[in-house]
Amino acid sequence: MTYDYDLFVIGAGSGGLASSKRAASYGAKVAIAENDLVGGTCVIRGCVPKKLMVYASTFSHLYEDAVGYGWSPVESSFDWEKLITTVDTEVRRLSKLHISFLEKAGVELISGYAKFIDPHTVEVGDKKFTAAKILIAVGGEARRVPIPGIEHAITSREIFLQKEQPKRLAIWGGGYIGVEFACIMNGLGSKVSQIIRSELILKDFDTDIRTNVQEGMINHGIEILTESSINHIEKTPEGLKLTLSGTSEGTLIVDALLCATGRLPNLEKLALENAGVEIDKGSIAVTKDSRTSQPHIFAVGDCSNRINLTPIAIAEGRAFADTQFGHNPKAINYENVPSAVFSQPEAGTVGLTESQARAKFGDSIKCYTAKFRPMFHALTGADEKTFVKLIVETNTDRVLGVHMVGKDAGEIIQGMAIAVNMGATKKDFDATIGIHPSTAEEFVTLR
Ligand code: FAD
Numbered sequence: 001m002t003y004d005y006d007l008f009v010i011g012a013g014s015g016g017l018a019s020s021k022r023a024a025s026y027g028a029k030v031a032i033a034e035n036d037l038v039g040g041t042c043v044i045r046g047c048v049p050k051k052l053m054v055y056a057s058t059f060s061h062l063y064e065d066a067v068g069y070g071w072s073p074v075e076s077s078f079d080w081e082k083l084i085t086t087v088d089t090e091v092r093r094l095s096k097l098h099i100s101f102l103e104k105a106g107v108e109l110i111s112g113y114a115k116f117i118d119p120h121t122v123e124v125g126d127k128k129f130t131a132a133k134i135l136i137a138v139g140g141e142a143r144r145v146p147i148p149g150i151e152h153a154i155t156s157r158e159i160f161l162q163k164e165q166p167k168r169l170a171i172w173g174g175g176y177i178g179v180e181f182a183c184i185m186n187g188l189g190s191k192v193s194q195i196i197r198s199e200l201i202l203k204d205f206d207t208d209i210r211t212n213v214q215e216g217m218i219n220h221g222i223e224i225l226t227e228s229s230i231n232h233i234e235k236t237p238e239g240l241k242l243t244l245s246g247t248s249e250g251t252l253i254v255d256a257l258l259c260a261t262g263r264l265p266n267l268e269k270l271a272l273e274n275a276g277v278e279i280d281k282g283s284i285a286v287t288k289d290s291r292t293s294q295p296h297i298f299a300v301g302d303c304s305n306r307i308n309l310t311p312i313a314i315a316e317g318r319a320f321a322d323t324q325f326g327h328n329p330k331a332i333n334y335e336n337v338p339s340a341v342f343s344q345p346e347a348g349t350v351g352l353t354e355s356q357a358r359a360k361f362g363d364s365i366k367c368y369t370a371k372f373r374p375m376f377h378a379l380t381g382a383d384e385k386t387f388v389k390l391i392v393e394t395n396t397d398r399v400l401g402v403h404m405v406g407k408d409a410g411e412i413i414q415g416m417a418i419a420v421n422m423g424a425t426k427k428d429f430d431a432t433i434g435i436h437p438s439t440a441e442e443f444v445t446l447r
Pocket residue numbers: 010011012013014015016033034035036037038039040041042043045046047050112113114115137138139140156177266269270300301302303308309310311313
């Protein structure tokens with residue numbers, strides 16, 4: 001049987017782009033279908049535009065901090081429309097760049113929504129394409145909790161498209177996306193109320209990270225409504241009226257509600273049943289090598305719901321292409337995957353949390369922590385704290401986890417992740433000379 005392509009990729013996001021180019025580099029005939037802007041969540045409506053908005057939101061604090069360093073107070077105003085427009089221009093520039101990378105790699109781009117006709121055939125618009133192997137890399141979309149009035153809520157997708165800045169913003173959900181947007185919008189001057197289910201934001205992170213980021217956010221003026229939920233949303237002349245339950249029972253009037261209550265894979269209209277691809281708890285079920293229940297169909301990235309981060313989708317996509325087309329079997333190590341929360345204060349983390357370490361190693365765990373005012377704030381007068389933490393297994397002296405809250409935590413933890421992955425011990429950390437004066441040197445001087 002001959003097919004139109006050796007590989008047909010559905011979705012030109014982080015995973016799809018990486019795998020299609022890598023497979024083509026081995027000489028495979030590859031096509032990729034995309035029904036939106038090429039680039040996917042990360043480039044178009046996730047990591048990239050979000051980080052640009054993070055940068056935008058930090059200036060308001062910097063203007064205040066500068067006064068302590070002798071600068072006269074800055075009279076400044078913020079233009080939301082300008083920011084949204086320039087971010088959109090940058091995102092579209094990057095999308096075009098990714099299209100040129102596909103062209104250079106010899107990958108054929110097919111615009112439109114792809115769905116399965118049978119296990120080897122995909123339909124896009126009125127055209128059908130056959131392929132020996134198919135990779136599903138369709139990513140996910142924000143989940144909206146089905147409560148009355150939810151159609152009035154926006155998600156992280158729409159926040160980048162708001163014509164006007166919501167001056168009173170409620171954010172529903174305590175995950176990293178909700179936390180990051182709470183800080184962004186607060187920094188840009190909105191009054192932010194974040195509604196979370198438990199006592200602390202950032203479930204699954206080390207408790208010290210959760211506590212320190214939350215304290216920092218409250219310190220910056222963000223209202224965090226803990227152990228609360230939303231039962232009802234109503235559009236009124238004064239704004240959106242949210243009816244809250246739990247500790248904050250009552251009503252809250254806002255200009256917009258950003259629903260950040262989790263994400264679900266984009267599988268609804270793919271017609272996976274025509275391909276014999278099984279779903280497990282809403283995601284595509286895959287083996288370690290990203291193979292679905294149909295042996296020639298694979299899935300990578302958020303739609304397979306392993307660790308939903310861009311570098312993971314890229315690594316899974318490349319490992320798939322190396323294994324299937326490069327005769328070079330590769331597997332991903334899902335341990336010690338570092339990540340950051342681009343909140344203010346920022347958080348970075350790699351390895352086990354203290355509770356995970358205690359569950360695994362019992363009492364043979366020692367934690368080293370420090371909390372201090374970073375030197376930058378010695379002259380600003382701001383009540384800002386940096387927090388660092390090492391989790392060490394005492395029998396082996398191995399560092400199991402490194403966590404940080406404070407400026408540049410993401411940048412600093414990236415380097416720490418190499419050490420943790422190499423099996424560094426506390427002695428190795430201690431034997432390393434610090435860079436002075438810096439925040440990162442705290443990690444090699446903890447006692
Ligand atoms: P995606 O990048 O979502 O790509 C899937 C593509 O498939 C999309 O372009 C979609 O349009 C297309 N598609 C879907 N169905 C079809 C179909 N049937 N036919 C054709 N095309 C289809 N991760 C980080 O590592 N760091 C961050 O700072 C970070 N910030 C984030 C901020 C936000 C607001 C969000 C929402 C996510 C963030 N992420 C971050 C997560 C990251 O964006 C995802 O993990 C990553 O994009 C997943 O890549 P993917 O290839 O699986 O899917």
